[in-house]
Amino acid sequence: MKEFINNINWRPFIIIFLSLLLSLLIGSIFMISSGYNPLNVYLMMFQGAFIGKINIMNSLKNATPLIFTSMAVLIAFRTGTFNIGVEGQLFMGAIAAAWAGFSLEGLPSIIHIPLSLLFAIIAGALYAMIPAILKFKFNVNEIITTIMLNSIAFLFTSYLVNYPLRESPMAPQTPKVFESARLPRLTDSSQVSVGIIIAVIFAVIFWFVFKKTTFGFRTRVVGEASSFAEFSGISPVRTAFYGMLISGAVAGLAGGVELLGVHYRFVELFPTGLGFNGILIAWLGKGTPLGALFAALFYGGIQSGAMTVDWITSIPRQLSDTLLVLMVFFIAAEGMFDWVWPLKKKFLNKKDQKAGVEKNA
Amino acid sequence: MNKKLLTGVAVFVLMIIVLLSFGQNVQAETKKIALVLSGDLGDRSFLDSAYRGLKWSEERLDVETRYVEPANPSEFEPSIRAMARAGHDLIITLSFTMLDATNNVAQDYPDTQFAIVDAVSQEQNVTSLMFKEHVGSYLVGVLAGKMTETDKLGFVGGMEIPLIKRFQIGFEEGIKAVNPDAEINVGYVGAWDNPGNGKEIAKSQYQNGADIVYHAAGKTGEGVIAAAKEEDKYVIGVDSDQCYIAYDNMIASMMKMVDIAVFEAIQDVTEGQLEPGTKVFGLKQNAVGPCRLYSDILDLDNHKDFTGLDEAMKAVEEYKEKILNGEITVTDPMEMDTE
Numbered sequence: 017m018k019e020f021i022n023n024i025n026w027r028p029f030i031i032i033f034l035s036l037l038l039s040l041l042i043g044s045i046f047m048i049s050s051g052y053n054p055l056n057v058y059l060m061m062f063q064g065a066f067i068g069k070i071n072i073m074n075s076l077k078n079a080t081p082l083i084f085t086s087m088a089v090l091i092a093f094r095t096g097t098f099n100i101g102v103e104g105q106l107f108m109g110a111i112a113a114a115w116a117g118f119s120l121e122g123l124p125s126i127i128h129i130p131l132s133l134l135f136a137i138i139a140g141a142l143y144a145m146i147p148a149i150l151k152f153k154f155n156v157n158e159i160i161t162t163i164m165l166n167s168i169a170f171l172f173t174s175y176l177v178n179y180p181l182r183e184s185p186m187a188p189q190t191p192k193v194f195e196s197a198r199l200p201r202l203t204d205s206s207q208v209s210v211g212i213i214i215a216v217i218f219a220v221i222f223w224f225v226f227k228k229t230t231f232g233f234r235t236r237v238v239g240e241a242s243s244f245a246e247f248s249g250i251s252p253v254r255t256a257f258y259g260m261l262i263s264g265a266v267a268g269l270a271g272g273v274e275l276l277g278v279h280y281r282f283v284e285l286f287p288t289g290l291g292f293n294g295i296l297i298a299w300l301g302k303g304t305p306l307g308a309l310f311a312a313l314f315y316g317g318i319q320s321g322a323m324t325v326d327w328i329t330s331i332p333r334q335l336s337d338t339l340l341v342l343m344v345f346f347i348a349a350e351g352m353f354d355w356v357w358p359l360k361k362k363f364l365n366k367k368d369q370k371a372g373v374e375k376n377a
Numbered sequence: 378m379n380k381k382l383l384t385g386v387a388v389f390v391l392m393i394i395v396l397l398s399f400g401q402n403v404q405a406e407t408k409k410i411a412l413v414l415s416g417d418l419g420d421r422s423f424l425d426s427a428y429r430g431l432k433w434s435e436e437r438l439d440v441e442t443r444y445v446e447p448a449n450p451s452e453f454e455p456s457i458r459a460m461a462r463a464g465h466d467l468i469i470t471l472s473f474t475m476l477d478a479t480n481n482v483a484q485d486y487p488d489t490q491f492a493i494v495d496a497v498s499q500e501q502n503v504t505s506l507m508f509k510e511h512v513g514s515y516l517v518g519v520l521a522g523k524m525t526e527t528d529k530l531g532f533v534g535g536m537e538i539p540l541i542k543r544f545q546i547g548f549e550e551g552i553k554a555v556n557p558d559a560e561i562n563v564g565y566v567g568a569w570d571n572p573g574n575g576k577e578i579a580k581s582q583y584q585n586g587a588d589i590v591y592h593a594a595g596k597t598g599e600g601v602i603a604a605a606k607e608e609d610k611y612v613i614g615v616d617s618d619q620c621y622i623a624y625d626n627m628i629a630s631m632m633k634m635v636d637i638a639v640f641e642a643i644q645d646v647t648e649g650q651l652e653p654g655t656k657v658f659g660l661k662q663n664a665v666g667p668c669r670l671y672s673d674i675l676d677l678d679n680h681k682d683f684t685g686l687d688e689a690m691k692a693v694e695e696y697k698e699k700i701l702n703g704e705i706t707v708t709d710p711m712e713m714d715t716e
Contacts, residue, residue: 322448326447
């Protein structure tokens, strides 16, 4: 038993504990100086995130797109590229799914939903192909191109909903997708759809592929040591190229699920930040699919918690969002806690020396 | 004998209980009101105006109020739903971006009353609060047409939707009425919360010779006001009385009294008679037009006396009368579109 406990790697747990503690402490300073009781607020936030059916459902709804976007970021990262363009690919996927949803009439759900999602996947993959070709044919840095392509996607979708795909002159938005294209909802009282189930299954498959298959091994080799990969006959360029495409496809799927599950139509002010938060969550999950899955569930939960704090107190929304950001910041900035380990060693060494001295005497 | 006394006491006690509970019922009439905003407070324009109406109702009526600032559009529906679930008697939402969410929740809570500003809903339990922005903008157009020296003016809109077209077309028609030769430069930003782009567009309009720019862009308009300060030109504010933001540059604000509309909707609910359908607020209801028309309810002491402004206001009064007695009809792009 003692050996078992000694063998566990406590480091990540201690880091998460320390960072949560520090973020709560610093958040408390903000709240006390604004005249609120931090204990109450944190309790409310926790309840709003993980206690009660509706709160849990809202947390899952928030987590759904984040699971997909963090996977998209991971796929690209594991094969050796940075896809900062998840946001733009998500927008393209969402509007493609919207188009398929409202213009293909009379299909049964069993065909209409997969078809619309396929449109989203293709749109995302095609949009990721632009930076992929630019990188591997012309050696253009993909970070710059994907960031730029994000802005282009925002403006292009805005053009589409303002002019060709506009439902009525009253508002810049597409028509609603047909009932047959909507993802079934899990409950009546929240917007969470079967999308969350697809997302979790997807994350597990992704974990399996990376961990257990030769394809996964290849990509890992490319991502972690591309010169060794070349030496052993794996083409890093090809793997990275397809990695980028798959990453874009998953980002498009994120947009499709979000549109067909939650919004039912593309509006000019489609929620932004899902793609960028995906990058954040991929890092929070320490670059592993299962880590990212839990990070997404945690992040979606805290978002829901911040929302409920806004519902039941007069605390400004900016303040509860600050608490959320603080938590993420401290968990991500784990390097800050590196000083804990040498300290421990020093402490142990001193003790040993002391013990040694005592023995000698 | 004893039995009779007992019955008598029992009846008496029962009556008191009934009376007390009756009294409590009357006391429990405090209505619960929720306002779900379409963005963060602090735009010093549209959203702050709605919030002001809510605050008034808390001060003057027997109501309990709450407001919610959703972080992004995906939180609209959960937030409205949470307010309905919490048993609010009236839930007020803002702008067409919240129309879908409002309708969805209204269908699920048929006994709850809803009100939406700036969008028309067909639901039985949703009251639409609409303004005649084109008429108010016509009057600030008259004012601007009189005040301009370069005969060049600018307009900056938040989003290119019929609602904002109303501001633009009213403004243009008002200018043309008093100054047929004037040139009007129109720009749209595509966002309510992007002061940076608002400033860029306004700056280019000023640099092309415009000396007055009118904005209808919520928080984006803050950029327009900043541009006016930098270029030292005139600017016209919108929705709330914004003149205090730029004392030396803002010649007027086009008042759109969302606060009054919100307050009146709440008042109607406390009196138990908020009708579904559309309530329109125009000149007759004293709800639109340049701020100087409303010296009775606004504090205008801290507004600068620009040269020529009094004269321009005379023209505004004149055109206001003409609109009220039907001599002039301002084009309404929203009605054109629904036809």
